Amino acid sequence: MLLHRVTNRGIRLGTVFDRASARHPASPVYLDHDLDIAPELGRRLTLTEIADLVADHASRLWAAGVRPGERVVIHKADGFDISLLAYSVARIGAVPVLLSPKLDGATVARLLARLGRPVLLTDAAKLERDLPAEVFELAERVLVATGRFPGTTPLAALAGVQRVAPVTAPQDRAALITHTSGTTGLPKLAVQTGHTIQARCRPQSVLLAPVGRREPIAVHVSFVHSRMISGAALFALRGHPLIVLREDDPEQVAELFSRVPPGVIESHPNTLLRWEVLADHPAKPLARVRCFSNTFDAIHPRTVHTLLGASERKLPFFAQTYGQSETGAIAARTYTRHRSGGADGRCVGRTFPGMTEVRVASRDGRRPSRESPGHIEVRSGGQIIGYHGEDQRFDRNFSPDGWWRMGDLGYRTRWGCLHLLDREVDEIPGISTLDLEDKLFTRLPELLEVIIVPGPDGPPVPVVCTRDDRPLDRGRWDEAVTGLPLLAAPVQRRLDELPHTATTKVKRLELARELAPHPIGPDRP
Template sequence: MKGSVAYQSIQKRGLHIGLLPEMAAAVNGSTPITLDHDLDVFPEVGRRLTVARYAEHVDDLAARLWAAGVRTDERVVIYKTANADHWMLAAAVSRIGAVVVNLSPALDAATVGVLLERVDQPTLLTDGTKLDLLAEVPLADLTRRVITSAGDRPGAVSLAELAGAPRVKPVVRPIDEAAVITHTSGTTGIPKLVVHTPRTQGVRLVPQWRLLSLMRKKETVAIHVPFVHSRMVAAMSLALLKEYPVLLMRESDPADVAEQFIEHRPAFVEALPNSLMEWEGLAEDPRAPFGSVKVFSSTFDAIHPATMSKLLKASDRRGALFFQIYGQSEVGPAVGRAYFRGSAHKANGRCVGWAMPKGAARIRVVSRDGETPSEENPGFIEVAWDGLAKTYFAEQGRYDTNRNGDWWRTGDVGYRTRFGCLHMLDREVDMIPGVRSSLEIEDVVLGKLSELSELVVVQGPDSEPVPVICTVDDRPLDRDRWRAAVAGFPRLADPVQIPQAELPRTATLKVQRLALARRLEEQPQEQA
């Protein structure tokens, strides 16, 4: 089977992650998969696998889950310590026709308890460490059974004890029924559970399949995104079907990242925007850890032009580019654009891109007040295509409030230029009276002050825009440099400096702006 044939099959029959490893092995079973950590569920297999071995492990785990009592159509919540085996376990759950519910390991016990109740008597697939964390959650009441992938606990079924279970035939879920459930970032409260079907997952591969076609050689793809995220489904699917060697990364410390990049020399890097910001300093490393990178890609949030420029200048590849995709869990990839070495530093960070080729999402901007959306009067950004998530699990009404026929309201505000470029200015809930775009302020000031490691503009107690800053190594802020950098934004309040570790973040490292604003109101900070 060729990768293109498998891809065409997915477009017709949908993407079933339980079948994907087997399909990829049929394309090229010798394609390497390398990890920067050990698998908790199979600690003995080491960090170097092939796609064929990967598929074999998924089949093995599917057999063990069946032996543990999991059956087709059941919902299986996977909440475990961050590890690449999460995606392997998810594929195994899918392989027996059950519905995967991915929960981030960053969620606290109380939130997990709420989501378990919402999912309504699921099987919980977890590990000893997380079970200890959930000690106060009434799992016996909220779940059908508890299975551990590592670390035995009383009352839980251990996957390790089910080794050698008879293999079972794969089950293909209906193309428009729930297959994988992920959750939103939870920036405004309890996360919503986003339902993906085989059809919606398959459709989302379309624009990204074309992006990967830019890589003519079978070079390494480094993936550093949360293993629980819907983006991981697309990233793994595309890399494996394209026969690219994969480097699956969990560690984010720049020193660890540098060692991995120097050893494996990836040509394509996909990572969270905030991870890429954390790695900026590696651009100065004389070993050139980014030297081999042809394409940087990020899809979770808009990224600052200064970060893109530093990364691109650290590449030794001719024509290196940074491809940014704007989207969200509910819509997948919506628009995109490429940035290049010579111009990224001059880019308008609010321009998140253009509609992608035929078969991809459609975009529109709808007026908020009856007036035509513009830079001064942004409108609601909406997306339509077959890749939209089907619903919010157990919250259909909440989903329906954002859905208008074919169109999904993203919650972001912006406008389109006469050339068709979509400019995303802010989340609607984060808008500050009298401020055109807090994100634009952050782009500009971060581009001017290299000593800042993070800048977040939030609404203060008196509706004023308050810049919350973090500096490299928590060094004191140079007030003169700050005043010069923000001279174009006279309404800004004096900056508040906090350690970067104290920024409230989501599982995808987005800053929880509303939580940060509440902190300023409840616990006034000293000005920087």
């Protein structure tokens, strides 16, 4: 199998910025927020300054007693310093465990228990407002990145400690633990090694091949997402100027992109959907974009078409990738301005030769097709090595001959393209909810979100959010659903009312449960 023949020495997370700064010392990193652990550095840094910041905090962690092999949970206020602290933890041979700032305190406590007394690196505000007192019993020790709290060691008190040399850990051992999206319950803890992280960088290098290394790359990805860790490493080592965003408010984004025009933008699909309004912004913040890229979820064709139309570059393209936290990118397809308007949004492309493989297993003995989708199964050098504390759950996802089951339903065309129709847990017999949502997005530009969930006692229920929360025009809605499978009357909600994961995906099962006790019909707003 070709993907196992690719040489892989591992990524060595702890020294990524040392190597990047040695190659590109003055390469800039622009932020839309101050770093909690170093606000004095401002919002324009160099790779040299970031390398020094990582080394400094690695030495502080060592002085606080963190040692190689220990698991260090990072759960603090949102910001790029979450990722930088992960590199600091890795620099001294410990294993960073990244938990989203959006997780509630009870969930964090349950994950700490699963980890078996790790070190907890948080901040005083989280301890005061969000985390239960039991975290002090569940953690070996508690460190705070900012502020002071009784019973903790503040990293600020360790400023100026003697620098320690980086620890070189074996690249086949755990190097990073991130959690899955949690759309179906308590998040799982996905374990990666230096080898798997390195393997995840390769598909992205393929997608970036047409992009010059002087092109600034703007990234708006959850700071606890595995993609943020591997992506920041890859972009820095290539020498791209980086634009790292915490906020996704279109006006704030437009202001920053007008000052520092990106050549590449990577973000979650729902964020790119929100940024469609930038296409008509008078400042033309997307005019210099050569490449748009989304993380591992399928994106709606309307968004692709709108964003490509906003670029004034000669040959802009959109790189759509498909994968998940457990596998990294598995397949991809590219769109151009001339191949985006009528594109099939369910096609997520082809695999990366020599790096990833995919097959679709039948569920009913028939060849998988649009009418009879099968289980999507993959193999990749970037696959995680397990779920921490849940070996049996991890093993259940493998087929008897070693293929990883994605939990998605789809089929492959005669030309080898992979088509994704639904998540297995979200399937509604007889329809593809994702395909219906694509059609509704295309027909109703005013939609900011549409999610189709099972109805409690009847047809599927579309939950819709509109731009600026304007009332849905029912006449336009009725016209848009003409010719589509029968749907219940739409339920309108504000976007912030929907349950979201750390990567902005809507928790469909939770949303369906929220709707179940309530009457659904034309009398609902």
